[in-house]
Amino acid sequence: MTSYLIKGARIPSTGSDHRPGEEHADVLVQEGRVALDGDWDESDHEVVDASGLILLPGLVDLHTHLREPGREDAETVLTGTQAAAMGGFTAVHAMANTDPVADTAGVVEQVWRLGREAGYCDVYPVGAVTVGLAGRQLAELGAMADSAARVRVFSDDGHCVDDAVLMRRALEYVKAFDGVVAQHAQEPRLTENAQMNEGELSGRLGLGGWPAVAEEAVIARDCLLAAHVGSRLHVCHVSTAGSVELIRQAKASGWNVTAEVTPHHLLLTDDLAASYDPIYKVNPPLRTAADTEALRAGLADGTIDVVATDHAPHPHEDKDCEWAAAAFGMLGLETALSVVQETMVDPGLLSWSEVAERMSYAPARIGRVADHGRPIEDGAPANIVLYDPSGRRVVEASESVSLSRNTPYAGMELPGRVVATFLHGRPTVLDGKLC
Amino acid sequence: MKKHLLSAADLTRDDAELVLRTAEEMRSLADRPIKKLPALRGRTVVNLFFEDSTRTRISFEAAAKRLSADVINFSAKGSSLSKGESLKDTALTLEAMGCDAVVIRHGASGAPHRLANSGWVRASVVNAGDGTHEHPTQALLDAFTLCRHLGKSHLGPGNGGDLDGRRIAIVGDVLHSRVARSNALLLHTLGAEVTLVAPPTLLPVGIDSWPVETSYDLDGVLPKADAVMMLRVQRERMDGGFFPTAREYSRRYGLDGRRMATLQDHTIVMHPGPMVRGMEITADVADSDRSVIVEQVSNGVAVRMAVLYLLLGGSEPAVGTTETALVEPVEPVETPLAEEAHA
Numbered sequence: 025m026t027s028y029l030i031k032g033a034r035i036p037s038t039g040s041d042h043r044p045g046e047e048h049a050d051v052l053v054q055e056g057r058v059a060l061d062g063d064w065d066e067s068d069h070e071v072v073d074a075s076g077l078i079l080l081p082g083l084v085d086l087h088t089h090l091r092e093p094g095r096e097d098a099e100t101v102l103t104g105t106q107a108a109a110m111g112g113f114t115a116v117h118a119m120a121n122t123d124p125v126a127d128t129a130g131v132v133e134q135v136w137r138l139g140r141e142a143g144y145c146d147v148y149p150v151g152a153v154t155v156g157l158a159g160r161q162l163a164e165l166g167a168m169a170d171s172a173a174r175v176r177v178f179s180d181d182g183h184c185v186d187d188a189v190l191m192r193r194a195l196e197y198v199k200a201f202d203g204v205v206a207q208h209a210q211e212p213r214l215t216e217n218a219q220m221n222e223g224e225l226s227g228r229l230g231l232g233g234w235p236a237v238a239e240e241a242v243i244a245r246d247c248l249l250a251a252h253v254g255s256r257l258h259v260c261h262v263s264t265a266g267s268v269e270l271i272r273q274a275k276a277s278g279w280n281v282t283a284e285v286t287p288h289h290l291l292l293t294d295d296l297a298a299s300y301d302p303i304y305k306v307n308p309p310l311r312t313a314a315d316t317e318a319l320r321a322g323l324a325d326g327t328i329d330v331v332a333t334d335h336a337p338h339p340h341e342d343k344d345c346e347w348a349a350a351a352f353g354m355l356g357l358e359t360a361l362s363v364v365q366e367t368m369v370d371p372g373l374l375s376w377s378e379v380a381e382r383m384s385y386a387p388a389r390i391g392r393v394a395d396h397g398r399p400i401e402d403g404a405p406a407n408i409v410l411y412d413p414s415g416r417r418v419v420e421a422s423e424s425v426s427l428s429r430n431t432p433y434a435g436m437e438l439p440g441r442v443v444a445t446f447l448h449g450r451p452t453v454l455d456g457k458l459c
Numbered sequence: 460m461k462k463h464l465l466s467a468a469d470l471t472r473d474d475a476e477l478v479l480r481t482a483e484e485m486r487s488l489a490d491r492p493i494k495k496l497p498a499l500r501g502r503t504v505v506n507l508f509f510e511d512s513t514r515t516r517i518s519f520e521a522a523a524k525r526l527s528a529d530v531i532n533f534s535a536k537g538s539s540l541s542k543g544e545s546l547k548d549t550a551l552t553l554e555a556m557g558c559d560a561v562v563i564r565h566g567a568s569g570a571p572h573r574l575a576n577s578g579w580v581r582a583s584v585v586n587a588g589d590g591t592h593e594h595p596t597q598a599l600l601d602a603f604t605l606c607r608h609l610g611k612s613h614l615g616p617g618n619g620g621d622l623d624g625r626r627i628a629i630v631g632d633v634l635h636s637r638v639a640r641s642n643a644l645l646l647h648t649l650g651a652e653v654t655l656v657a658p659p660t661l662l663p664v665g666i667d668s669w670p671v672e673t674s675y676d677l678d679g680v681l682p683k684a685d686a687v688m689m690l691r692v693q694r695e696r697m698d699g700g701f702f703p704t705a706r707e708y709s710r711r712y713g714l715d716g717r718r719m720a721t722l723q724d725h726t727i728v729m730h731p732g733p734m735v736r737g738m739e740i741t742a743d744v745a746d747s748d749r750s751v752i753v754e755q756v757s758n759g760v761a762v763r764m765a766v767l768y769l770l771l772g773g774s775e776p777a778v779g780t781t782e783t784a785l786v787e788p789v790e791p792v793e794t795p796l797a798e799e800a801h802a
Binding site for chain 1: 545546547565566567568569570572573576577589590591592593634637640663664665666667668669
């Protein structure tokens with residue numbers, strides 16, 4: 025196995041400051057592990073000049089749609105994990121809304137195995153909470169937890185577990201294997217025919233409204249349920265200021281609640297819907313500027329624990345149509361770090377070490393992922409990403425390695441780029457190109 | 460005017476008054492023995508109707524034919540549209556056949572925007588009603604009808620100040636009404652004071668930012684109104700729980716003989732059709748002298764002629780001063796607008 029000597033990268037200090045005072049370091053990637061402080065001979069290793077680059081722990085996505093099995097026209101485990109690697113991710117949680125649904129040990133093991141064979145990311149399948157995502161009967165959560173895929177995150181994402189009793193049972197049941205229920209918070213009756221954020225604009229555009237209260241009511245209920253039964257709750261793609269406040273209160277009460285925000289909810293707002301271009305159609309919908317501001321503040325102060333992409337590939341025809349007929353969702357893996365730099369780092373809301381926390385350590389903790397989300401120190405697994413925060417680039421949809429092209433950032437200028445990604449010591453991306 | 464007519468918001472006051480003046484010229488045609496102009500000879504207008512609509516489609520068809528355009532009707536039933544062909548493929552087909560204007564009715568809000576802005580077709584797009592969004596030609600024909608009845612100018616509609624300060628009440632299911640949205644925008648542009656009257660459940664969120672007044676109290680609004688426009692209430696709204704019963708709705712928001720008696724003498728009653736008699740309007744009101752509902756329909760043809768002419772033809776007077784202009788061959792009028800339309 026080739027070893028790599030990464031020279032002169034800036035390693036953001038961890039919370040405990042493992043190397044106080046020293047910002048720049050040489051790091052050796054060898055035999056799947058990283059080593060620091062060595063006296064290495066450059067001729068023995070492949071040298072990667074990392075001056076001006078930031079070395080981060082490999083990013084961990086808690087919320088990815090890989091579409092396989094079932095919608096291989098939109099994405100496969102291979103192409104989705106390639107996109108993830110290009111975005112600096114070394115681990116992704118593959119959502120359960122495939123066809124067949126990932127509600128049995130057989131399906132989650134298949135997805136897990138496809139990830140291993142592809143070799144671009146460690147794929148951690150998310151198990152469905154209910155059979156067929158139908159919201160009526162618990163899926164065999166234990167079987168999925170005990171499978172080779174070792175599922176710890178369970179979600180009906182795309183659908184809300186809106187039945188209060190079922191949600192309570194799920195929260196209780198997963199305690200047996202230290203699992204977490206990741207809720208897609210959407211009160212179904214309040215969002216019938218919903219197309220975009222409910223507000224002045226939805227009324228003007230004549231598009232069905234998706235009111236903030238439909239998200240917040242479910243989050244409030246679930247926080248109370250999680251507190252009542254003493255379970256872990258994770259809230260997917262928080263999108264409103266009110267949700268941030270509810271989660272802030274839940275955390276202040278000491279309840280075991282975590283939350284994620286997507287890059288697109290940090291950057292984009294609902295006024296984009298005025299174009300009627302379904303590239304901006306997503307669930308939960310893009311919200312107001314006041315909401316994005318609250319989300320950024322919540323991510324900065326730790327109320328929101330993680331950035332998760334909700335990478336949702338769709339074939340061209342599902343977006344090249346009228347708004348109501350289009351699918352919900354947008355790509356996110358390849359642009360996530362740039363969007364976080366744009367919205368959080370450059371404005372001074374997050375340091376790079378906090379980015380490591382929100383995009384690597386915290387999601388790995390929540391997903392109970394062992395080999396990822398570890399500080400870059402001697403002997404740690406070499407799951408790392410080199411990022412160049414200088415310069416800006418215009419996003420080109422055609423340059424995506426995803427099978428799909430539904431990026432809302434096409435034509436938009438964003439900062440930074442991923443230079444290299446290493447998975448267990450092997451480069452998946454070098455010089456900004458897929459290996 | 461812009462190349463497309465997608466929303467009443469696309470029209471400046473000057474644009475709207477130009478349409479109304481042109482429509483008045485077009486309307487005068489109805490009094491002539493030959494009700495046809497050569498203005499759009501050689502042009503093709505496609506009526507692309509994804510939703511059932513009798514009166515709007517016929518109105519556009521009559522308008523285009525009276526301007527000598529070739530008209531192709533393309534409706535959902537019995538066509539490729541009912542076989543799942545996408546809006547895009549339909550549009551590409553029309554583009555390949557060569558059409559100059561597409562009049563589109565679609566159940567999805569914003570479908571005309573997509574057609575106009577996606578690069579699928581080069582034709583001018585006229586929104587003939589999209590979902591719960593807008594229906595701008597309906598608003599134009601309503602404004603035209605209002606001007607004819609309430610106008611201060613002896614020169615006819617569109618000659619300035621006709622609707623300034625006039626109070627128009629629009630009553631009913633505003634939430635789902637594309638007619639209400641377009642009328643609120645256009646009548647405001649033309650200087651009228653619009654009041655939307657509906658139960659709170661049938662007013663959209665964020666209506667405070669619209670350039671209109673709102674009221675839940677029909678009886679309080681009627682005595683001050685110069686015109687009352689009743690909106691259709693679809694019976695299926697009842698299943699959505701927007702109001703308890705049809706009877707209660709009629710009691711609180713229906714226009715009946717008793718309420719009509721509280722109107723000023725000059726106040727007219729309008730309805731975009733189709734009416735649900737006994738629900739939002741009683742038969743005696745719909746058939747009364749105040750009702751201009753049938754006139755709205757005939758004005759619809761004149762207004763749509765004006766819209767098609769202005770989008771496709773140009774800025775010169777459509778109606779010649781002599782009868783000979785109607786029979787002599789007329790070259791298509793190439794104007795900067797028309798060139799832009801084919802750029």
